[in-house]
Every structure is written in C-alpha cells, then in structure tokens.
Amino acid sequence: MLRCWPVLLLSMVAGCGLPLDPEGTSKRLASTHELRVGLTDNQPWTDSTRSEPSGIEPALVRTFAARIGAKVVWTKGSETLLAQALKHHELDLAIGGFDAQTPWVSMAGISQPFAETPDKKKHVFLTAPGENQFILTLDTFLTEHLRKSKGARS
C-alpha cells in the first residue's frame, strides 16, 4: 500500500485533466469523434492494399478509437509525408511498423511500445508532437495491450 500512494497521488493529479494538449487534440476528439490516422504499407504490421486497411496495427487503432468513442479517418502516404503531416498537426497518429529507434523522433512524438519482437525491437505508433494528454491516453491503452499480450503468451 505504501508503494501505491505516489501512484494514487499522480492519478489524482491526472484526474484534474492535466497535462493539456497545446493544440487541443483531446478536446477536438471529444467534439468531432474523428481520429485522424496516417498509414504506410509495412506488412505484417500494416496492409493498405485493400480499401479498408488491415494488419496488426490497424486492428489495434480501431480498438483504441472504439475505446475513446471515435471513428478512424485513414490517410495513406509515404513515411515522409506522414511525418510532415504529424508535425503540422494534420494527423493525430501514424502507423507503419515503426520501432522506438525511428529517425522520425525529431518531427513526431513516439508512443509507448505495444509489441516487442524477438529481435528486441519495440514497436510504437508515431503521434503528433507535444499533444501530451492525447499521447498519455494512447500510452495507457498501448501499455495495457502490451501487458495483456505478454500475459497471453506466457
């Protein structure tokens, strides 16, 4: 219990709605219910050959969108295009088999890992930079997913 109280305290602060998003992503999601996601083809993580994206990551994005009560608006494009769009806050998320060592860290934010491959690569989503409340929501979801999938495997 003693070990728990700082966590409780932090959750309470978080409950006050902090941190805020400088560009208001969370607020926008609450009113428009549209999660703007960019994807680039990188199988088996993402597959954009059909009209409706499929693969590990699109499935995960749909679960996340459902959790926050939003529907996904997909944009297809190259990594460069997606990173630019994230930087200018035209997208909320980008997926395409990115790992934590991605060079796009200078332009976009990086989520917590949702999967670890046997070659020790931590797979992540790219996010619009600095939208910390939204990123925290996403990180919470992805960390939970990672823990569950690890639990299922062992």
Place this chain on the structure above:
Amino acid sequence: MRGIPERPDARKQLKKAQLLAWLSIAYLMSTVSLLFMVMGGSQALKTELLEDALSFVPPVLFLVSDRFTRKEPDRKYPFGYERAVSAGYVGSSIALLAVGAFLLIDGAMKLVTAEHPTIGGFPLFGHVVWTGWLAIPVLLWCAIPAHLLGRAKRKTAEPLNDKNLAADAAMNEANWQSAGAAILGIVGVAFGLWWADSAAGVLISLEIIRSGWTEFRTALGDVTDRSPLTLDEKEDDSVGERIAERLREQPWVADVVVRVRERGRELTAEAHVVPKEDSISVDEVSRTGELVCKVDPRLAEVTIAPVRTLPEDVAKARQPEDA
C-alpha cells in the same frame, strides 16, 4: 603535509573533502540516471541532465589531482605538480562553456521553430502515469541534496584554501535554480504551454555558461600568476601587503617589493629586498625568511632576494600602498 595549508585542521578537512567528492560522484550517478529515465522529449530535462553530467568533472578532478599534486618536485618539474590541476580546470571550464553555448542555441532554436515537447506516459507498478509528474520529484532530488553538498564543500574549501572546490561548491549550491526552472518548464507543459519547456532549457543553459565562466576565470587566473584573490574571488588577498610590512619591520631592510603567486592551495612569495647597508649576514636573511613564512599558513615558500636596486619589472609590481 605537502599541498595543503599549514593549519592544524587542514588534514581533517582534506579527508572530509575527499569523502564529499566521492559522495558527489555517487549522487550525480543517481541524478543522471533518474533524469535519463524521465527525460522524454523535454529540452529542459535534457539540459539539466547534461549539466549534471558535466558536474562529474570537478569532484573527479579533485580526487585525481589530490594524488597527483602531492608528488614531490623533481628535476623535470622543479616547482612540483600543483599547477597541473589548474590546467585541468582550464580544460573542463572550456568544455562547460562549449556545452552551455550549444544548449543555448539548441533551446533557442526549439523556441523559434515552435517545437512542441512530447512527454508521454511512463509505466509504473502496473499503472501509466504522465512522465512529467515523475520528473518533478526527480528534479527536487537534483536540487536539495546538491544544495547541502555544496554547503558542506564550501565549509571545507575555506581551511583548505581550495578555489576550485569553492567554485564547485557555489555551483552545487546554485543548482536549485536550474532544477527549479526545469520544474516550472514541466508544469508549464502540463498546462499546455509548449514554450515553457524550451524557455526553461535556455535558462538552464545560461546557468551552465555562467558556471563555466566562473571556473574559467579561476583557473586562468591561477595559470597566469594572477595576484591572489580571496576565496570568493571578490577582493584582493592582503597576504602580499602583510609580508611586505613584516619585512619592512626588519632593521636591515630599506625597501622591499613582494610578489605572491598561487600554487594550487598554497602560496609562494618572492621578496626583492634592498638592504640598508652594503653587507648583510646570511643568518639574518635566513632568519627573516623563516619569520616571513609564518605570516600566513598558506605560504609554502618565501624566497628573499637581496638586491642593490630593484629590477625595473619587479618595481612595477609594487603595491600602490607602498609607494
């Protein structure tokens, strides 16, 4: 003992200073690794991390130099090894200035290009908390023990007459300012003010530049044989005048010019003396030398050079009070 002032408590204080240096190293290891964990995309935390990483240099130099400077003089280095430390400090202060300048530009660029710092979640005991909240206790850990360590170092710097230790102590004591700035930056980010983080980073980099400059001046003064200053470097040290006064009290002395230089924690002095009469006794000169050495516990060596007239350059060093 070589390398420390002739004071009864100096040996004890040296032991204490060594202990504090080891303690500083262990403490900095903790702050650097904690900061690394919670750094995220924050410019302020990155700057604080680099500042703490550079803070390793003074305690390490202190411990290394402490062994090195006590080496006996030899044919190659007839004045001993004390000055080697000053050279080390010149190098470390330049590194401090360079890193400070780099971080200043880095932070300023992020402000200009409106880069939004990404600080996400941190998995902790099965929860995910915002990394920014974790950074605040880490920054408090960077500020408070550093302040106490700085105070303890300052107290040992005085009896040891160690300027570099005094400068390091002052920097540690002031570290709460940069940690405080970083906390404000993080709180600003929590309220959606993206610029607060880079602004805090810029403030901290200015702090780094300031410490670099202080250290540079101290070390450079030492290697260029500047006349000694008090430990806080605010005033001229009176030791030269006191030696001159003591010499002028001697019945055989007509005129004198004293030049003092710092050699690590100790002082060495040269006194050019014009005697009243043509012949002087060797005994008298030796006796006076020993007497003058007792003027200040930091004096390791006083050379007395009897001359008919003062050499031109030496006369220029005459203190204005003597004229």
